Amino acid sequence: AGTARIAAVSGPGHTADGTPVRLLVNIGTVDDATKTGPIDSEGVGLLRTEFMYLGKTSEPSLDEQTASYTAVLEQFAGRRVVVRTLDAGSDKPLPFLDLGTEENPALGVRGLRIGTAFPQTLATQLTALARAGEATGAELWVMAPMVATVDEAAGFAALARESGLTQVGAMIEIPAAALRAADLLAQLDFVSIGTNDLSQYTCAVDRLAGGLAQLLDPWQPAVLDLIAMVGAAGAAAGKSVGVCGEAASDPTLAPVLVGLGVTSLSMSAPALPAVRAALAAVDMQRCQDAADAARAARNPQAGRAAVAAIIGRT
């Protein structure tokens, strides 16, 4: 029955009662864009630009970056492409950015903080993106990773807009940003929740440490509470709230996220059909009931079981 249901749905994402939920793909390279461009999606919800820089010993030039971003955007003409500025540092070091040695790199200079340490690197990237956006027919949105404060969001938005970019957002992956989502959104056009890092920082567990995996779980009620705050802030502001972490690819969690106020889900391409089918099978009331049950649960296991019963998955 599962496969029949999956085969029956295609096109833009929506709940059973017609609320749109934009379904997007996560990519990292021009090659990924070429492969995922033709598939049935509403665009890209996360282009991890640091993947285009990995292995380079010197910073790619403005022209080189413009050409790469243009090649990606060309695959998605008429669709949205959300590009994340460099999220180097911590688990993703880049040889041409000397960040020194840090005791706790996950709490150090990474994400948007790179832009403060290396302002020219961020400026060049924003200029390259603006040029690529002008040259192609894709709807370019640009966001910063690892934003903690309103001042950081405002500073990034100002830089991006000065560069000519019009849709500017931030990732919500630090609890401080989730708690202040309404204030961040006042500076921004959209936000996208990175549940991988949000889980890491909420439960204070290293995402690279396999032994602590049970704590690194987006089903943790505390993580869902933070997502609910962001969803409510987005609804109040009438702005888009995405999820682009691994959580978005879980067909049981997807209705919960929608019930919490998330309006788009971005995932690896193979996960898309099952998430699309799961959403098409539940109406908005059921998504909200699922969200309430997951937040009321004592732990991730109980939450998943309660939600599975509500949405009729086994």
Ligand code: PEP
């Ligand atoms: C996240 O943290 O959830 C995310 C999407 O970013 P990354 O996995 O690249 O850190």
Ligand code: MG
């Ligand atoms: Mg992240």
